Amino acid sequence: MIAIIDYGVGNLYNLKNALDYQQLDCRIVNDPEQLEAASHVILPGVGAFRPAMDQFLAAGMEEVLRGHVAAAKPFLGICVGMQLMFEQSEEDGLHQGLGLLGGRVVRFQHELKVPQIGWNQVAVQREDPLLEGIADGSYFYFVHSYYARLSDSTDALGLTEYGEMFPAIVSRRNMWGVQFHPEKSQDPGLRLLKNFAALKPE
């Protein structure tokens, strides 16, 4: 079962719709016990980093999530959920994240419009089961003003250009993160979610 973590941030039904549409067994969970039963975990999220982190901690699922990751079971962070995986964010001050991956979430520094809203291409950096059947250069739907600056550039699985290059997809061991919204990225997005569901614990 795929658990979609509900910690009061954003609308989770569209993500659930995208999984249900492909007959992937998923459940929206809001307590540690249900989370513990999951084979796969997705951490979604929209809005600002700090309230998202605060609400996630208040939801009492941090320990189980860390246990899930430590047990080498597949984990996927989406949008702000991906940003929470990093050590720190510079959004509205400096705030601590989960530190599952090394790096800091920073704001775009250029003259283009911020937030980036719309479809952009992802250049695949290496082979990965998450991207099985997804063409290099496929378009995904983004809405964000911040992105993760990686401590270890080999964590970048997909790169996107918006005034500068930033990691649209990251991965390390059993952890994946996507800055875009796969549930709103039609075929490539649906495929990515299906691939995630097919990942086996290490």
Place this chain on the structure above:
Amino acid sequence: MLAKRIIPCLDIKQGRVVKGVSFVGLRDAGDPLELSRRYNEQSADELVFLDITASHENRGLTLDLAARLARVLFIPFTIGGGITTLEEIHEIVTAGADKVSINTAAVKDPQLISRGAERFGSQCIVVAMDVKHKGQGWEVYTHGGRRPTGLDALQWAREVERRGAGEILLTSMDQDGQQTGYDLEITAQISQALKIPVIASGGGGTIDHFYEALTTGHADAVLAASVFHYGTYTVSQLKAALRERGVPVRLTPEMLKASRQGA
């Protein structure tokens, strides 16, 4: 590179599409789901549904439509028309819409923008502005373009951004329905003055019009209804033509593959 978006707009009345739609092979041209699927196949980047009944009694049908769409369509879609309260925004978003578009209510009570952005995120709040040329500038109209407000379009756009709207849907009333081209001047003015994306609407007829709106007009996206509904050309035909002229647009996996094979 970020793609310029092409957005078909559908007018909805009591849960059905109104205005003639003349796709070949549609079983039911009034069914929003069937039309949405068709536009999705043509690689429409988003869809906008304008609820023109917009009365409280009919809202249920629109919510039902949003929920059905969200189960089969995995691109962003916006619902607008007669939205006046945070509670209504909540209902529409919970039903599955990604964004709501507010117009008259935003002018009457600009706090609706700020509160909406705070509660649902800026990405959810699209402010629609209907503008008409007046003297040296442009004036904002409400109530479906029937009531002048005295507001200057550029000033209002700045306030809308300051209050946290995620995007502006800018309709030129002078051009709307004319198919003689978008109003490039006000589109460029607002788009260049703001950091948030501007969707140009009103006047799209030929491929040149779309090209001009996205280049000279500096629009981030274009919205159109008639040219797509009447099948003048499809969204994919428009995109192929724009791409040929150097405008970055999203192609579907099939289109990507075909363009690679052609190259």
